[in-house]
Amino acid sequence: MNNADSLSASDDGPIIVAGDADLPAYTAAGHGMMSCHHCGTVWQEVRDHEDCQRCGTPLHMRKPHSIMRSWAFLIAACIMYIPANLMPVMVTKTLLGTQQDTIMSGVIYFWVSGSWELAAIIFIASFLVPLFKLASLILLTLTAQKRSRWRRLQRAKLYRLVEIIGRWSMLDVFVVSLLAGLVQIEGFAKITAGFGVLAFASVVVLTMLAALSFDPRLTWDSNDTEPTANQSKRLLRN
Amino acid sequence: MREVPDLIACEGCDALYRKVSLRRGEIAHCPRCGTELDRDAGRQRERILPLTVASLIMFMIANSFPIVEIELQGLRSQTTLFGAVLSLTTEGMSLVAMLVLATTILFPLLQLLFLLYLLLSLRKQHRPAGFRWLVRAMQNLRPWGMVEVFLLGVLVAVVKLSNMATVIPGVALWAFGVLTVLLTAVVSFNPRHFWQMAFAGDDASGKDHKGISP
Numbered sequence: 001m002n003n004a005d006s007l008s009a010s011d012d013g014p015i016i017v018a019g020d021a022d023l024p025a026y027t028a029a030g031h032g033m034m035s036c037h038h039c040g041t042v043w044q045e046v047r048d049h050e051d052c053q054r055c056g057t058p059l060h061m062r063k064p065h066s067i068m069r070s071w072a073f074l075i076a077a078c079i080m081y082i083p084a085n086l087m088p089v090m091v092t093k094t095l096l097g098t099q100q101d102t103i104m105s106g107v108i109y110f111w112v113s114g115s116w117e118l119a120a121i122i123f124i125a126s127f128l129v130p131l132f133k134l135a136s137l138i139l140l141t142l143t144a145q146k147r148s149r150w151r152r153l154q155r156a157k158l159y160r161l162v163e164i165i166g167r168w169s170m171l172d173v174f175v176v177s178l179l180a181g182l183v184q185i186e187g188f189a190k191i192t193a194g195f196g197v198l199a200f201a202s203v204v205v206l207t208m209l210a211a212l213s214f215d216p217r218l219t220w221d222s223n224d225t226e227p228t229a230n231q232s233k234r235l236l237r238n
Numbered sequence: 239m240r241e242v243p244d245l246i247a248c249e250g251c252d253a254l255y256r257k258v259s260l261r262r263g264e265i266a267h268c269p270r271c272g273t274e275l276d277r278d279a280g281r282q283r284e285r286i287l288p289l290t291v292a293s294l295i296m297f298m299i300a301n302s303f304p305i306v307e308i309e310l311q312g313l314r315s316q317t318t319l320f321g322a323v324l325s326l327t328t329e330g331m332s333l334v335a336m337l338v339l340a341t342t343i344l345f346p347l348l349q350l351l352f353l354l355y356l357l358l359s360l361r362k363q364h365r366p367a368g369f370r371w372l373v374r375a376m377q378n379l380r381p382w383g384m385v386e387v388f389l390l391g392v393l394v395a396v397v398k399l400s401n402m403a404t405v406i407p408g409v410a411l412w413a414f415g416v417l418t419v420l421l422t423a424v425v426s427f428n429p430r431h432f433w434q435m436a437f438a439g440d441d442a443s444g445k446d447h448k449g450i451s452p
Contacts, residue, residue: 026253026254027247027251027252027253027254028247028252028253028254029252031254033242033245033247033254034247035246035247035249035252037249038373038374038377038430039373039430039433040246040247040249040430040433041241041433042241042242042245042246042247042254043239043240043241043242044239044240044242045239045240046239046240047239050239053239053241054241054433055370055373055374055433056370056374057374110398113401115397118394118397118398121390121394122394152271153271153272156250156251156271156272156273157272159250160250160272160273163381166381167381167384167387168387168390170341170384170387170388170391171387171390171391171394172391173334173337173338173391174338174342174384174387174388174390174391174392174395175391175394175395175398177322177323177326177334177335177338177391178305178317178319178322178391178392178395179395179398179399180322180325180326180329180331181317181321181322181323181324181325181326182306182308182315182316182317182322182395182399183308183315183399184315184325185310185313185315188310188311188313189310189402189403192329193326193329193331193334197331197334198331198333198334201333201334201337205337208381208382212381216249216250216251216271216273217249217250217251217252219251219271220250220251220252220253220270220271221252
């Protein structure tokens with residue numbers, strides 16, 4: 001199994017020949033090696049579920065049940081996305097009466113009152129980003145499940161983008177929380193959080209968990225691309 | 239089970255690379271999928287301790303004073319971050335309150351305290367108790383600290399309120415601003431470097447200054 005020995009023994013320089021997504025690469029899995037998810041140490045002659053000797057984390061070739069876990073979180077997020085957009089996130093009680101705001105009505109309020117920058121921020125963070133995240137993660141999970149080779153580099157970039165922007169959808173949850181804490185003037189004005197906030201927060205957490213359970217390496221795993229040992233050696237010499 | 243010390247596997251696509259020394263400030267990316275493989279933390283290592291201490295001080299200020307104060311018809315109202323969490327709890331939104339508490343207070347604080355403890359004990363050249371657990375916890379906490387998102391939320395809330403009341407920014411607002419800048423620098427320090435720092439003495443090769451080359 002271990003042509004890794006011969007690899008390690010070869011001269012300095014890259015042991016990968018691939019300059020882009022289309023060339024086969026030397027992968028850890030292809031050489032029976034596993035890297036620790038936490039400390040990054042590479043091990044060989046290792047079995048699945050064995051603990052990393054450096055940090056103690058169980059080692060896995062790929063995140064366990066990655067596709068199934070991602071689907072579970074994604075389906076739950078899709079369900080919660082509906083009340084998150086339909087239920088009020090903020091309830092304002094003033095002398096003039098009670099007003100219930102959903103995420104979109106908040107955006108419209110800012111747009112109409114002239115602060116279009118704020119309308120844009122909230123629209124992007126609270127509506128576009130969660131929708132984009134759900135769509136992207138569904139696409140990534142689906143293509144990984146099919147072991148598709150379609151646009152792998154773009155899919156890798158998409159995953160990194162989803163990881164970076166994920167947290168910013170919490171914006172509206174923080175806005176409502178702060179307003180609810182601040183505007184408590186008896187008799188004049190009182191702001192409370194609506195049920196929509198709970199649904200919305202759960203969408204954010206569920207999509208973040210889905211992104212964390214997804215293993216980006218699955219995007220690159222496909223049966224036909226793993227080079228055989230002989231191919232690998234030939235590529236290395238070229 | 240055998241360690242392969244001179245290799246690194248890309249977290250994004252599992253491609254194997256040989257480690258090489260990185261120059262100051264250099265970042266290595268996987269040429270196949272573009273994922274960051276490693277970055278040189280040389281200068282960061284000297285700065286990280288003072289930055290952590292400064293962050294903790296700012297964190298205390300940011301959470302002890304009111305963020306904003308509003309004035310409406312002569313009536314005033316103000317709140318701290320924790321006050322906002324408390325009022326969510328009393329409104330029956332305890333789950334949301336817990337999430338806000340965790341992402342803006344608890345997780346960032348734990349991250350800073352763990353970092354301080356680890357850095358101080360490594361300075362005295364010993365691997366502290368619970369080292370493995372703490373470094374792993376720090377890795378897990380990383381995506382869930384959201385102080386910078388909260389700061390943007392405060393700014394949005396301030397503009398929203400300025401239409402209906404007089405808004406007076408509090409001390410904590412500025413402290414949150416500074417804290418966000420400091421935390422950006424602190425969080426960019428990958429806890430993985432702790433493994434290299436702690437095990438640097440074990441092998442003579444001095445792996446800690448090595449990076450990877452594609």
